[in-house]
Amino acid sequence: xxxxxQKFGGTSVANAEKIRRAADRAIxxxxxxxxxxxxxxxxxxxxxxxxxxxxxxxPNPPKREMDMLLSTGEQQTxxxxxxxxxxxxxxxxxxxxxxxxxxxxxxxxxARIQNIGTDRIKKKLDEGFIVIVAGFQGxxxxxxxxxxxxxxxxxxxxxxxxxxxxxxxxxxxDVDGIYSTDPRKYPKAVKMKQISYDEMLELASLGxxxxxxxxxxxxxxxxxxxxxxxxxxxxxxTLITHEVAKMEGILVSGATIHKDLAKIGMIGVDNxxxxxxxxxxxxxxxxxxxxxxxxxxxxxxxxNISFTVSKSDLDSARQAIEDIQETVHCQNVFVREDVAEVSxxxxxxxxxxxxxxxxxxxxxxxxxxxxxxxTSEIRISxxxxxxxxxxxxxxxxxxxxxxxxxxxxx
Amino acid sequence: xxxxxQKFGGTSVANAEKIRRAADRAIxxxxxxxxxxxxxxxxxxxxxxxxxxxxxxxPNPPKREMDMLLSTGEQQTxxxxxxxxxxxxxxxxxxxxxxxxxxxxxxxxxARIQNIGTDRIKKKLDEGFIVIVAGFQGxxxxxxxxxxxxxxxxxxxxxxxxxxxxxxxxxxxDVDGIYSTDPRKYPKAVKMKQISYDEMLELASLGxxxxxxxxxxxxxxxxxxxxxxxxxxxxxxTLITHEVAKMEGILVSGATIHKDLAKIGMIGVDNxxxxxxxxxxxxxxxxxxxxxxxxxxxxxxxxNISFTVSKSDLDSARQAIEDIQETVHCQNVFVREDVAEVSxxxxxxxxxxxxxxxxxxxxxxxxxxxxxxxTSEIRISxxxxxxxxxxxxxxxxxxxxxxxxxxxxx
Numbered sequence: 085x086x087x088x089x090q091k092f093g094g095t096s097v098a099n100a101e102k103i104r105r106a107a108d109r110a111i112x113x114x115x116x117x118x119x120x121x122x123x124x125x126x127x128x129x130x131x132x133x134x135x136x137x138x139x140x141x142x143p144n145p146p147k148r149e150m151d152m153l154l155s156t157g158e159q160q161t162x163x164x165x166x167x168x169x170x171x172x173x174x175x176x177x178x179x180x181x182x183x184x185x186x187x188x189x190x191x192x193x194x195a196r197i198q199n200i201g202t203d204r205i206k207k208k209l210d211e212g213f214i215v216i217v218a219g220f221q222g223x224x225x226x227x228x229x230x231x232x233x234x235x236x237x238x239x240x241x242x243x244x245x246x247x248x249x250x251x252x253x254x255x256x257x258d259v260d261g262i263y264s265t266d267p268r269k270y271p272k273a274v275k276m277k278q279i280s281y282d283e284m285l286e287l288a289s290l291g292x293x294x295x296x297x298x299x300x301x302x303x304x305x306x307x308x309x310x311x312x313x314x315x316x317x318x319x320x321x322t323l324i325t326h327e328v329a330k331m332e333g334i335l336v337s338g339a340t341i342h343k344d345l346a347k348i349g350m351i352g353v354d355n356x357x358x359x360x361x362x363x364x365x366x367x368x369x370x371x372x373x374x375x376x377x378x379x380x381x382x383x384x385x386x387x388n389i390s391f392t393v394s395k396s397d398l399d400s401a402r403q404a405i406e407d408i409q410e411t412v413h414c415q416n417v418f419v420r421e422d423v424a425e426v427s428x429x430x431x432x433x434x435x436x437x438x439x440x441x442x443x444x445x446x447x448x449x450x451x452x453x454x455x456x457x458x459t460s461e462i463r464i465s466x467x468x469x470x471x472x473x474x475x476x477x478x479x480x481x482x483x484x485x486x487x488x489x490x491x492x493x494x
Numbered sequence: 495x496x497x498x499x500q501k502f503g504g505t506s507v508a509n510a511e512k513i514r515r516a517a518d519r520a521i522x523x524x525x526x527x528x529x530x531x532x533x534x535x536x537x538x539x540x541x542x543x544x545x546x547x548x549x550x551x552x553p554n555p556p557k558r559e560m561d562m563l564l565s566t567g568e569q570q571t572x573x574x575x576x577x578x579x580x581x582x583x584x585x586x587x588x589x590x591x592x593x594x595x596x597x598x599x600x601x602x603x604x605a606r607i608q609n610i611g612t613d614r615i616k617k618k619l620d621e622g623f624i625v626i627v628a629g630f631q632g633x634x635x636x637x638x639x640x641x642x643x644x645x646x647x648x649x650x651x652x653x654x655x656x657x658x659x660x661x662x663x664x665x666x667x668d669v670d671g672i673y674s675t676d677p678r679k680y681p682k683a684v685k686m687k688q689i690s691y692d693e694m695l696e697l698a699s700l701g702x703x704x705x706x707x708x709x710x711x712x713x714x715x716x717x718x719x720x721x722x723x724x725x726x727x728x729x730x731x732t733l734i735t736h737e738v739a740k741m742e743g744i745l746v747s748g749a750t751i752h753k754d755l756a757k758i759g760m761i762g763v764d765n766x767x768x769x770x771x772x773x774x775x776x777x778x779x780x781x782x783x784x785x786x787x788x789x790x791x792x793x794x795x796x797x798n799i800s801f802t803v804s805k806s807d808l809d810s811a812r813q814a815i816e817d818i819q820e821t822v823h824c825q826n827v828f829v830r831e832d833v834a835e836v837s838x839x840x841x842x843x844x845x846x847x848x849x850x851x852x853x854x855x856x857x858x859x860x861x862x863x864x865x866x867x868x869t870s871e872i873r874i875s876x877x878x879x880x881x882x883x884x885x886x887x888x889x890x891x892x893x894x895x896x897x898x899x900x901x902x903x904x
C-alpha cells in the first residue's frame with residue numbers, strides 16, 4: 085500500500101468548514117487505497133495571535149517558552165482534524181511532534197530535524213487510521229518542545245514523507261501550483277507541470293514563496309516527490325522532483341522579480357587576502373543576510389566589492405560596513421535602494437549557449453539598463469532600476485515564452 | 495528549603511495583567527526562600543471556547559482527541575507564565591504533564607493520576623528556577639495526552655505537592671477561603687481558619703464548590719496541607735488539614751444547601767435480596783449519579799426505596815426506573831422536583847449528642863417540614879420543601895452560630 089503525506093497550511097484549515105474539507109480530501113485518498121498521513125499547520129492567524137499574547141507579557145520572550153506556546157496552535161488543528169475525520173466516519177489519530185519522536189536539535193524557534201520515529205505512525209496506518217501529525221514542531225533530546233522556523237510545516241511534511249518512504253508528499257495551498265513567474269506581475273504566466281528541486285530552490289531563494297527552501301533541500305536529499313497543489317479543487321498542481329528526461333529541451337523554466345533589495349558598494353578595498361572574509365564575517369555577526377556578491381579587481385592594490393541585502397537588513401548592514409571600513413581600507417561606500425533583481429531559472433541553461441545573450445538582448449530591447457549581473461549553474465540574475473523592473477520581467481518572460489507550456493517553447 | 499506549590503485557576507490567569515500578578519506572587523514566595531512550583535489552569539473561558547470549536551466540527555468528539563485539544567489551554571498559560579517571570583527578572587521553566595511524566599490511566603477526560611516524576615522538577619528548582627506545570631493534564635503509559643476532568647488542576651496541584659513533599663499547597667481563587675456556609679445565602683457567614691479533609695469532602699460533595707472532591711481525597715491520603723486563599727490580597731484563607739486539637743470543641747463547622755435535586759420514590763418494591771442492587775446497577779448503567787438513598791421496610795414482603803438525583807439526571811433516571819419497575823415488582827413511582835437538601839457538617843458531631851436534636855428543633859421553630867433525613871459520621875442532611883429551603887438554612891446557621899468564628903461558638 086502506498087503511503088501519501090498530505091500537508092495543509094494555515095489557510096486550508098482556518099475554520100471548521102475548511103478542516104472538514106481537508107479531512108474529506110484525506111479520506112478520499114484513503115479510500116483510493118493509500119495510507120494517509122496528514123501534516124497540519126496552526127489555524128489561520130492563530131500563530132500571529134499567540135505571538136501577540138507573548139509580546140504583551142514579555143517583549144523579548146525566551147525562545148524555549150515561545151516554542152512551548154506556539155506549538156499549541158498545530159496541536160489544536162490536528163485534534164480538530166481527527167474529530168472531523170470521525171464525524172465523516174473515518175477513524176483517525178492525532179500526534180504532537182513529541183509523540184512521534186520528531187527529534188530536533190535544541191535551537192529553539194529554528195530547530196533542525198535530526199531523526200523521526202516512524203513505528204507508532206506505521207502501526208496506526210496498518211490498523212486503518214488516518215494519522216495526523218502536528219507540523220512545525222519537534223522535540224529535543226531532553227524532551228523540550230522545539231519549532232522549525234518559517235515554512236516549518238512544509239519541512240515536517242517532506243521529512244515525514246522521507247522517513248516513511250512515502251509515495252508522494254502533497255502540499256495543499258491556496259495557489260494552483262508553481263507558475264513560470266508571478267501571475268500578478270505577468271498575467272500570461274503558466275502553471276508548470278513539473279520543476280526540479282534545484283530550480284525550485286533558486287526560485288524559493290529568490291522570493292517566489294509557495295515553499296520554503298529547507299523543505300526543498302530535504303526533498304532533494306531524500307528524493308521525495310513533492311506535489312504542490314490547490315486545496316480548492318482537484319486539478320493537478322506542480323510536481324517537484326529530480327530532473328527528468330523531457331525537461332532537457334527546456335532552457336528556462338521560470339523567471340522571478342525581487343524588489344525588497346538594496347545594493348551596497350565598497351569602492352577601493354585593499355586587495356589583500358582575507359579582506360573579503362573580514363567583511364562578510366562581520367556582516368554575518370551583525371545578522372545581515374547577504375545575497376549576491378560581486379568582487380572586481382580595479383588594480384593590483386584595490387578591488388571593488390558589492391552585494392545586495394534585504395531592505396530590512398540595510399541599516400544593520402550600513403552600520404557593520406561603517407565599523408569595518410577602516411580595517412579593510414575601503415575608500416568609499418555607496419548604497420542604492422532603487423534597485424530590483426530580475427532572474428531566469430532553468431536546469432536547461434547549464435549546457436546551452438545563448439541563454440544569457442537572449443536575456444540581455446530582451447532587456448536592451450526594452451531599454452532597461454543592467455547595473456550588474458550574477459549567475460549560478462541554473463540561474464542568471466540582473467540588477468536593474470526599480471522603476472524599470474516590471475518592464476524588465478515582462479521582456480524576459482516574453483523572450484523565453486513563459487506564457488506557453490514548457491513543451492511548446494522554442 | 496521548603497517547597498511550596500501554588501495553583502492559579504482560570505480567572506487568576508485570564509489575561510496578561512493577571513498572569514503578571516500571579517507571577518509576582520510566585521516570585522515573592524521564591525524571594526522568601528521557598529522553592530516554588532506553580533500549577534496553572536487554562537486562561538479564563540478558553541476551555542469553553544475550545545469545547546465549542548470541537549462541537550462545531552463533531553458533536554460527539556472522540557475523547558482522546560478532546561484531551562489533545564483541551565490540554566493546549568494549560569500549555570499556553572504555563573509558557574506565558576514563564577515569560578512573565580522572565581519579564582520580572584526571575585528565571586522560570588514551563589512543563590506539560592507529559593514532560594514531567596504525570597502518568598495517568600487511559601480514561602480520557604477523567605483520568606486518574608498513577609505516578610508523578612519529580613526528578614526534572616527538583617533539578618530545575620535546585621538550579622533556581624520557578625517551575626510552572628500545566629494543570630489538568632497527564633499522559634498515559636503509551637504517551638497519549640489525558641485530562642483529569644472537573645477540578646483537575648486542583649488535583650494536579652495537590653498530587654504534585656504530595657509527590658514533592660511540599661510544605662503547603664496554596665490554591666489561589668477568587669474567594670477569600672472556605673465559609674461556614676454560602677455568604678450569598680447567609681450574609682453573616684464567617685470564613686473558617688481551618689477545616690478537616692473529611693468536612694471539606696462532605697462540603698464539596700454537597701455542592702459547596704471552591705475545590706473538587708478528588709483533590710481533597712488526594713490531600714487527605716498524602717497528608718498535604720492545602721491553603722485555599724484569595725489571589726486578590728494577602729490575607730490568609732482557609733487551611734484544609736487533618737483534624738487538629740483545637741477543633742475538638744467545635745460541633746458543626748459549616749452548613750450547605752443543595753437545590754439542584756429531585757427525589758424519586760419507589761413504593762412497594764418486593765423486599766427480596768438483590769432488588770436494591772438491581773435498581774442501582776441499572777441506574778449506574780444509565781450513567782445516573784445517585785445521591786442519598788433511603789430504604790424502609792413496609793412489611794415483610796414490601797419496601798419503599800427513595801433516592802435523590804441531580805435535576806440534569808432526572809430524565810435518564812425516570813427512564814431507567816421505568817425499565818426496571820416490573821422486574822422488581824414496584825407498585826408505584828413518584829418524583830418530587832420541589833425539594834432541596836440542607837446539611838450540617840462537622841467532625842465534632844461524631845462524639846456529641848444533641849446535634850441532630852438542635853437541627854430538627856431549629857427547623858421546627860422555623861416551621862419547615864422535613865421530608866426525609868440522612869446522616870453520615872460527620873453530616874446530617876434534611877430534605878425539605880424547595881420554597882422553605884432558604885429559611886431552613888438560615889435557621890440552622892443561626893442555631894449553630896455559624897456567624898461567629900469557630901472558637902467563639904457555644
